[in-house]
Amino acid sequence: MACDGDFRIIAAQTTDTVETAREILDLAPVAADALGRALTGSLLLARLLDKDVKNQYVTLRFEGDGPLGVVIAEGTVRGGARGYVSNRVPVDASLDVGRGIGRGMLTVVRGTPPAGKPYTSQVLLNGCGVAKELTHYMMRSEQIASAVLLGVLDRRDGVAAAGGIVIQAFPHASTTAIDAIEERIKEAPPLSTLIEKMPIEDVVAQVLHGLDYKQIDSSLDVPLSYHCTCTRERALAPLTLFSAGELRDMIKEGGSEVTCQFCGRKYAFTREDLMTLTARHDT
Ligand SMILES: [Zn+2]
Numbered sequence: 001m002a003c004d005g006d007f008r009i010i011a012a013q014t015t016d017t018v019e020t021a022r023e024i025l026d027l028a029p030v031a032a033d034a035l036g037r038a039l040t041g042s043l044l045l046a047r048l049l050d051k052d053v054k055n056q057y058v059t060l061r062f063e064g065d066g067p068l069g070v071v072i073a074e075g076t077v078r079g080g081a082r083g084y085v086s087n088r089v090p091v092d093a094s095l096d097v098g099r100g101i102g103r104g105m106l107t108v109v110r111g112t113p114p115a116g117k118p119y120t121s122q123v124l125l126n127g128c129g130v131a132k133e134l135t136h137y138m139m140r141s142e143q144i145a146s147a148v149l150l151g152v153l154d155r156r157d158g159v160a161a162a163g164g165i166v167i168q169a170f171p172h173a174s175t176t177a178i179d180a181i182e183e184r185i186k187e188a189p190p191l192s193t194l195i196e197k198m199p200i201e202d203v204v205a206q207v208l209h210g211l212d213y214k215q216i217d218s219s220l221d222v223p224l225s226y227h228c229t230c231t232r233e234r235a236l237a238p239l240t241l242f243s244a245g246e247l248r249d250m251i252k253e254g255g256s257e258v259t260c261q262f263c264g265r266k267y268a269f270t271r272e273d274l275m276t277l278t279a280r281h282d283t
Contacts, residue, residue, distance in 0.1 A: 002213030006173035007181060009213065010047050011165045012224060013200035014040045017081055018152060018162035020226035024264055028089040029154045034071050034097045035083045036152035037130035038062065040164040042075030042083075043224060044148075045108075045134070048166055053077060059109040062133070064125045066102025067092060074262075080227030082262040098129040106133055108141065131164070138168075145169040145178075147185050149207070151192030161196035165204060184208055228263035235260060235267035240277060247278045 002009055018036035021027065027035060038060050046058040054077065062071040069086030090100060104125045111118035121141040125133055131150040138144045150164040167185070169178055184207055188194075194203045201215075235258040239247070250256045251274045258267045 001216050002167075002208060002211055003173070003177040003180070004212070006170055006177040007213075008048075008168045008170070009165065009204060009208070010044050010168075011163070011200050011204050012040055012043050013163045013195060013203075014043065014081075014224055015159060015162045015195065017043075017224050017226045019159040021081075021083055022159055024226065025083075025085065025088055027085060028093070030090060030093075030095045030097065030100045031068055031085045031088045032154060032159060033152045034062075034068055034100050034130065035073060035085050036159060036162045037097060037150040037164070038071055038073035039075060039081045039083050039226075040150050040152075040162060041130055041134045041148065042073040043079065043081050044075075044164055044166045046075045046077045047222075048144075048168065053112050056110065056112050059107075059111075060134075061107040061109070062101050062104070062125060062130075063107070064102030064104035064127065066100045066127070067095060068100040068102075071101060077222075079222035079224045080229070081224065082226060082228045084261050096129070098127050101125060101127065101130070101133075103127045106137060108137060145173075147181070149185065149188065149191050151190055151195065153190075153192035153196055161192045163191060163195045163200055163203070165191065165207060180211060181208075184211065228260060228265065230260040230263060230265060232267050236269065236273070236277075239269065239274070240280070242277075244278050247274050250274050251278070 021035055022032040042058045042060050046056055056077040057074055059074040067087060067090035071085050073083040075081040105122055106125050107122050109118050109120045123137045123140050131148040134148045138146045146166055146168040148166050153161040188207045194206055251271050255270045
C-alpha cells in the first residue's frame with residue numbers, strides 16, 4: 001500500500017523461473033526476454049486480479065505478426081508459471097521484444113479450476129512491448145489504472161535477472177499521488193539492472209523512494225517457480241481428436257508419443273492405450 005491507500009503495489013522476482021524456462025525451452029535471448037516478461041506479467045496479474053481465489057490462473061496469449069510467433073504465459077496465484085514460444089530462435093538477432101511479438105491480438109484468460117467458466121478478454125497488440133501491452137489491457141479491459149514495469153537481463157550464460165512491479169491506482173487516488181508515482185516510474189532505472197543487484201523489496205524501495213508505503217502482509221508472499229501442470233491424461237486429450245482410421249495407423253506403428261509444449265515432458269502411449277481410444281469411437 002502506498003500514499004495513504006491510494007495505490008497497491010505487487011512485485012515479483014522471477015530470475016530462476018525465467019532461467020528455467022530458457023533452459024527447458026532452449027530459448028534465444030529475445031525469446032527468453034519476451035517469455036520472461038510474459039511469465040512475470042502472468043504471475044503478477046494472477047495475484048492482482050482476484051486475491052481471494054485460491055486456484056486462479058491467468059493465461060496471456062500474444063498472437064502478433066512478429067518473428068516470435070505465438071507467445072503463451074500462464075501464471076497461477078500459487079506462484080507456478082509455464083510458457084511457450086512458437087519460434088524460439090528467430091533469425092534476426094537484433095530484434096527487441098516489441099518487434100519480436102509484433103502487432104496482433106492479446107488474449108487474456110482468467111480461470112479458477114476445476115469449477116467456473118474461464119473469463120476471456122482481448123485487446124489489440126501494438127508492438128510496444130509486454131509491459132505496455134499489459135498496462136493497456138488493464139486499462140481497457142479491467143478498468144484498472146496501473147503501471148507495469150517488467151525486465152529481463154540476459155548474460156552470456158543465461159538469465160541474470162528478471163522480475164516486475166505492478167502499481168495499481170485505486171479509483172479514489174488523488175492527482176497529486178498519481179503525479180508523484182508517475183514521476184518515480186519515469187525516473188526509475190531499468191528494472192532488471194536493479195534486480196540483479198538487490199532483493200525485490202529493495203528494488204521497490206528504490207523505485208518508489210521518498211513515497212510513503214508499507215508492506216501490508218508478508219504472509220501473502222509466495223515462492224515463484226517454473227512449474228508445468230501437464231498430466232498423462234491431458235497429454236492424451238489431443239489424440240482423442242484423431243479419427244478412428246488415423247488411430248489405427250498409429251496402432252500399426254506401435255504407439256504414439258506426445259511431447260508437452262510447455263515443459264518438454266514426453267508421454268508415450270502404447271498400442272493398448274490407443275485401442276481404448278478407438279473403442280470410444282466405435283461406441
Ligand atoms: Zn508439461
